[in-house]
Amino acid sequence: MSLSTDDIKRIARLARIETSDAEAAATQAQLNNIFGLIATMQAVDTAGIAPMAHAQEVYQRLRDDAVTESDRHTTFQAVAPAVENGLYLVPKVIE
């Protein structure tokens, strides 16, 4: 499998990354190399082996359901570009 320039542009758009044609071409070559790597791995016979969801074969630790955090919004909002009435302000988005 290899990626077309259109694929690269689409992935970039989904990730909200602005890409010039030159960058897209360079990225295309790099990603296609990675696909080559994946193709090599896929040649390994994995029949009968359950897929793993994580690189380590351990399970999630759970925490008790208790409130342990306090209100720190003024600290957090000190670095926000725009704040009003405790809300973060962002450019208008309506879907």
Add this chain to the structure above:
Amino acid sequence: MKWETVIGLEVHTQLATKSKIFSGSSTAFGAAPNTQASAVDIALPGVLPVLNRGAVECAIKFGLAIGANLNRVNVFDRKNYFYPDLPKGYQISQLAKPIVEGGALKIVVEGEEKTVNLTRAHMEEDAGKSLHEDFHGMTGIDLNRAGTPLLEIVSEPEMRSSAEAVAYARALHTLVTWIGICDGNMQEGSFRVDANVSVRPVGQAEFGTRREIKNLNSFKFLQQAIDYEVRWQIETLEDGGRIEQATVLFDPDTGETRMMRSKEDAHDYRYFPDPDLLPVKLDEDWIERVRAALPELPAAMQARFQAEYGVSAYDAAVLTGSRALADYFETAARACGQGKLAANWVMGELSAALNKAELGIAASPVSAAQLGALIARIQDGTLSGKLAKQVFEGLWEGAGEVDAIIEARGLKQMSDSGELEKIVDEVLAANQKSVEEFRAGKDKAFNALVGQVMKASRGKANPAQVNDLLKARLQ
């Protein structure tokens, strides 16, 4: 052409935990903006999610309650999309290995029982809230809700009318509140419904193209939105048009659905397993402990109410509409030993009074024990139905216990037959005209005489006794 409607529902239930699914922030509703958003919830760099045991336990409870398969190992995935109220740029959800798969829920529509199968239920985090009111042309973001635990419950496309969809949504609402995993508050968004709706010619095997109606927060809107959408789809098809897959919103003011996004702009979420979270393992011990602690479920309780108290299937379904109502009924029925009568009072006089006062069963001024005591006094002949209603009013006003109200207000049904005979004779003497009419064959005149006796006894005579006495006198 005859059309068939096909509906599947996706319901987001907010889980009733104290803290968020991946952080120790409070989930309490209504706090000042961003005061319950921790470093994890606002996605500061370097933070890591730690899963809340309480949220997982809620999902286990649900899986057991619907007889589903619990995936002993289940996995969290990242669902990627950009929106300002989703600060990480992805929502942590479950795609390939959800915690719950399968299961079923029984619904009753117009007296017909039907089973709706469930596809899956998975844990995920809620997003924050975007406030589009005018902040100098900007949008305000409140991240208090970000990270609130949700269980998204997906049904198979097995409902065939808006009535079935509403019955399913109601049954699900009853169940999640019954087992205590969700507070069920629809105004606060604790129970939100998305409806996938399509139509197809009757007899056609393939489904038609579906449109998804998002975020319905009342059963009424669910019904209205589906009815409108079905009409619109049929009209479009009959006019030679085509249905395009789309996401739509329901506008309660116009009663119409309108397009939110088409298939072309459909999200490409690029799901992949979240490397920040390990697979979740459910121990058998844990599952069995949760199973042992589950309350009797609505379906089992309905069957028991019919067998134990002799109430109808319909009554049993109404009485198990919530756990509080079912507990109330059972306490009252046990106190008086009269299941059917208790059912009639709970669904009749009590429900009417509660509705009028806009109170829930939990806030009833008349306790279940008091209602039971009242019914016991009807059963032993102390009270007629009419007098019992007056005692009920006394209980409602907080005038004391049943016997004290009967005593204080002189509401005891007349049991002295000598006293009643005297009243009957007086009434007969004073109403010769009715007596003659009755003898001439007018049955109505008899009822008038009964009415006069009841009036003269100030409602305290036993109506059956009055009937017998009058008949004897008039023969």
